[in-house]
Amino acid sequence: MPLPRLCFLSYREIRQRAQPIVEAYLDRALIEVVDGSFEQALSLARERLARGTVDVFVSAGSNASLLRRHLQAPVATIQLGGFDILQALIEARGLSQRVGIVMYGQTIPELESVKALLNIEIHQHAYQTPDDARDCMARLREHGVQVVVGSSLVVDLARQDGLTGILAYSLASIRQGFEDALELARVARLEADRYAQLDGVLRHLQDAVLAVDPAGRITAANPAMLAVLQRPQAAVLGQALALLCPELSLDSTLRSGQEQGGDVLRLGGRDWLVHRTPILAQDAVVGAALTLYDAHSIHEGDNRLRMQQRQNQRGARYRFADLGGASPAWLAALDEARRFASTGLSVLLQGETGTGKELVAQAMHHASERAHRPFVAVNCSAFAEGLLESELFGHEEGAFTGARRGGRRGLFEAAHTGTLFLDEIGDMPLGLQTRLLRVLQEREIHRLGASHPLPVDVRVIAATHQPLAQRVQQGLFREDLFYRLNTLCLNLPPLRQRPDDLLPLAQQLLAQRLRALKLPAQAAELLAGWGEALRAHPWPGNVRELENVMDRLAVSQLPPRRTVPWPEQLIHAAGTPVPGAAVSTGAAPSAPHPDTRPAQRAAEALARCGQHHGRAAEALGISRSTLWRWLRSA
Numbered sequence: 001m002p003l004p005r006l007c008f009l010s011y012r013e014i015r016q017r018a019q020p021i022v023e024a025y026l027d028r029a030l031i032e033v034v035d036g037s038f039e040q041a042l043s044l045a046r047e048r049l050a051r052g053t054v055d056v057f058v059s060a061g062s063n064a065s066l067l068r069r070h071l072q073a074p075v076a077t078i079q080l081g082g083f084d085i086l087q088a089l090i091e092a093r094g095l096s097q098r099v100g101i102v103m104y105g106q107t108i109p110e111l112e113s114v115k116a117l118l119n120i121e122i123h124q125h126a127y128q129t130p131d132d133a134r135d136c137m138a139r140l141r142e143h144g145v146q147v148v149v150g151s152s153l154v155v156d157l158a159r160q161d162g163l164t165g166i167l168a169y170s171l172a173s174i175r176q177g178f179e180d181a182l183e184l185a186r187v188a189r190l191e192a193d194r195y196a197q198l199d200g201v202l203r204h205l206q207d208a209v210l211a212v213d214p215a216g217r218i219t220a221a222n223p224a225m226l227a228v229l230q231r232p233q234a235a236v237l238g239q240a241l242a243l244l245c246p247e248l249s250l251d252s253t254l255r256s257g258q259e260q261g262g263d264v265l266r267l268g269g270r271d272w273l274v275h276r277t278p279i280l281a282q283d284a285v286v287g288a289a290l291t292l293y294d295a296h297s298i299h300e301g302d303n304r305l306r307m308q309q310r311q312n313q314r315g316a317r318y319r320f321a322d323l324g325g326a327s328p329a330w331l332a333a334l335d336e337a338r339r340f341a342s343t344g345l346s347v348l349l350q351g352e353t354g355t356g357k358e359l360v361a362q363a364m365h366h367a368s369e370r371a372h373r374p375f376v377a378v379n380c381s382a383f384a385e386g387l388l389e390s391e392l393f394g395h396e397e398g399a400f401t402g403a404r405r406g407g408r409r410g411l412f413e414a415a416h417t418g419t420l421f422l423d424e425i426g427d428m429p430l431g432l433q434t435r436l437l438r439v440l441q442e443r444e445i446h447r448l449g450a451s452h453p454l455p456v457d458v459r460v461i462a463a464t465h466q467p468l469a470q471r472v473q474q475g476l477f478r479e480d481l482f483y484r485l486n487t488l489c490l491n492l493p494p495l496r497q498r499p500d501d502l503l504p505l506a507q508q509l510l511a512q513r514l515r516a517l518k519l520p521a522q523a524a525e526l527l528a529g530w531g532e533a534l535r536a537h538p539w540p541g542n543v544r545e546l547e548n549v550m551d552r553l554a555v556s557q558l559p560p561r562r563t564v565p566w567p568e569q570l571i572h573a574a575g576t577p578v579p580g581a582a583v584s585t586g587a588a589p590s591a592p593h594p595d596t597r598p599a600q601r602a603a604e605a606l607a608r609c610g611q612h613h614g615r616a617a618e619a620l621g622i623s624r625s626t627l628w629r630w631l632r633s634a
């Protein structure tokens with residue numbers, strides 16, 4: 001720790017007396033001894049402060065009081081003690097019965113009683129300026145005083161006038177002055193450290209912060225705030241904030257003593273969230289602080305938070321590179337998807353169940369500018385109409401019975417700046433289609449029960465297994481929404497139109513499963529001889545159905561007893577022709593769908609799986625949404 005830096009600013013006499021004390025303190029402080037009094041002392045002190053070479057001044061009498069009045073720096077005063085005067089008077093009595101005392105500021109009434117005690121005549125005077133002191137000297141001489149007790153200046157003047165001057169300050173008082181100075185330096189350093197810490201925090205804060213005194217004048221502003229105000233610190237400190245930037249005025253906060261936040265303000269081409277808060281000390285308003293939060297950063301943070309919170313949910317995991325298949329039909333579809341991805345426009349994906357619509361939507365999201373933004377998927381067929389509405393658009397508190405306390409953000413808000421995947425859009429109720437169309441056109445949503453719209457920036461990728469054009473003709477889908485979504489339309493081919501992909505895809509999926517189950521078996525070996533059987537099956541459940549078959553094959557390799565099932569055995573066990581799976585992709589399914597009782601099959605599967613929709617759908621080799629559809633087809 002560096003030694004404290006003291007500046008002993010004094011007049012000649014006291015400096016000489018203090019010499020041994022200064023020497024005694026040299027190992028505890030760096031001491032500069034400077035001669036000067038009154039105006040000259042002040043300017044010497046100011047000069048040192050400007051250079052930053054002093055922590056504490058040590059001074060006595062007039063110098064000390066002048067420095068205290070005019071400097072923003074700690075000053076330790078060498079105090080004149082009662083004993084000091086007594087000692088000086090005793091010394092003076094040895095020289096004369098008539099003694100003068102000349103002190104800075106005011107006379108000491110208590111000395112009247114000392115007069116009698118010491119049996120001497122005391123003439124007391126006080127001075128404010130050097131001229132005053134000279135006048136005092138003249139008056140003393142008129143009264144025949146030969147010995148004068150007083151400050152350094154007084155002793156000097158007395159000697160100049162041929163009188164005897166005795167310095168009133170004792171060594172003990174001077175030593176105490178230096179002790180006080182060291183303590184002041186210690187406290188000042190603590191405060192400076194604290195201030196430096198606070199200053200460092202404010203300096204590096206992205207938010208713009210300033211404080212004002214009770215009169216509304218700026219007392220502090222961090223660099224971010226100076227950038228907002230477009231002024232250097234010197235042009236800001238001490239200025240009335242209300243005049244400098246009326247929009248930021250803290251006058252009402254100073255008046256009311258109330259905290260106030262949430263206003264949005266545009267300043268310097270940026271949006272800021274404004275927070276005003278009173279600064280209270282012992283329940284009184286001693287100032288106010290203003291914080292401007294950068295709206296853009298808040299927005300970014302909000303997005304990151306939302307994305308983090310969604311990590312465990314259905315996010316976008318797949319990229320184009322993860323999608324298996326190399327058949328011409330599949331590659332052509334992927335080429336188209338890649339092209340569409342970069343446009344940022346709405347896309348409609350059509351394809352039978354399990355053809356990979358959601359995977360392609362995820363891959364498009366990853367290949368778009370929104371890759372690092374949220375990807376939110378919702379299955380429109382999995383909700384009752386009212387629920388889907390609140391799911392999509394959110395609701396305010398009290399919007400309906402059972403509405404969540406504090407309201408709830410809808411999926412459009414959750415997907416803000418990212419992509420919203422609307423699966424099974426063909427099943428969206430007409431009323432909701434109207435709302436969706438409005439959102440797509442106006443780019444803002446209304447939470448249920450909300451009075452104000454909220455702007456949203458969401459790219460919509462919709463998917464359907466149903467021929468939407470046909471549903472438009474049947475009056476089940478809004479024509480205008482159809483055209484809005486259909487700007488870019490992509491048909492994903494069913495698996496039976498990609499026979500060349502069957503074996504490679506099966507290998508890819510089986511290898512994944514074997515890895516997941518930590519089984520050493522080789523996918524290619526297990527699938528040797530499967531080609532014909534794979535091609536013979538119509539795969540109404542498409543890749544999802546193939547996945548199920550591969551799951552079963554992988555499970556058959558688990559200990560304790562590995563089996564080698566026939567392909568037909570597994571395909572038959574898993575693959576159930578899916579009613580209503582075909583979409584108007586121009587291709588007719590290569591096999592008829594023998595099952596005409598989907599609702600019953602779904603109900604049976606649910607009963608077998610303890611009403612667990614996910615497991616029932618898996619057992620049937622269909623997606624959950626198809627399961628819902630089957631249930632509703634009763």
Ligand SMILES: Nc1ncnc2c1ncn2[C@@H]1O[C@H](COP(=O)(O)OP(=O)(O)OP(=O)(O)O)[C@@H](O)[C@H]1O
Binds near residue numbers: 325544625
């Ligand atoms: N090209 C592919 N490569 C690897 N896996 C695929 C591929 N296509 C689909 N899948 C797998 O098939 C399953 C179904 O895919 P996805 O959910 O994307 O289909 P979908 O067309 O959206 O189905 P649905 O209409 O029934 O919701 C997923 O589990 C996925 O992992």
